[in-house]
């Protein structure tokens with residue numbers, strides 16, 4: 001069988017519950033890495049292009065490098081079960097701006113168990129934030145346990161919400177059996193540098209073939225009987 005050369009572009013997913021700082025993290029990464037890497041962004045919102053508008057307003061990339069996918073339904077469906085719209089958007093960005101180094105795909109804010117399909121992305125960051133409560137990291141779930149990187153975000157809010165970010169990092173490290181965890185706040189330059197270093201290292205590993213996309217695992221079975229004016233169930237195996 002002929003050897004395949006890895007795609008030069010790293011497709012990096014950013015997932016995590018609503019409001020944990022995914023868009024802000026993408027803005028921070030673009031600001032820090034755009035001088036050295038060619039970057040595009042795909043955002044996912046249920047009904048709007050709010051996240052894309054936020055990023056365009058932040059002026060971190062040329063407007064045309066930011067594409068909004070309106071999922072129209074549960075955000076996890078568009079990043080895991082039917083990834084067509086996202087895959088089309090990512091491939092379109094890769095061909096329009098070739099050669100791209102990095103495509104950042106932001107999940108819509110969802111619950112703790114939403115993760116990206118490895119058919120869509122090469123690596124994923126799962127975002128928690130200290131304001132969501134110090135015990136969240138102990139709750140586990142596929143994103144917390146198995147994402148390529150777990151970010152404990154908004155650490156500077158810790159003293160204001162009575163949460164010690166370092167204990168959250170320690171809990172998360174146990175929940176991940178030692179897998180990488182970084183504490184981050186967009187206003188803490190050292191933490192921004194650490195996340196950028198992780199992205200650079202992951203890009204290098206992707207290009208050499210040393211990084212292999214992992215599936216964190218399906219989300220737990222759940223239903224949306226009371227959400228968005230429609231009711232349905234997901235069985236957790238992509239058959240929702």
Ligand SMILES: Nc1nc2c(ncn2[C@@H]2O[C@H](COP(=O)(O)OP(=O)(O)OP(=O)(O)O)[C@@H](O)[C@H]2O)c(=O)[nH]1
Nearest residue numbers: 017018019020021022023024109154157185186187
């Ligand atoms: N202190 C602090 N606040 C932050 C940080 N990152 C984001 N925020 C704030 O947290 C709120 C949510 O940030 P977003 O980046 O919109 O979060 P999100 O996860 O993209 O939100 P959804 O797309 O709605 O799920 C905003 O008020 C941000 O200003 C951070 O590093 N430090």
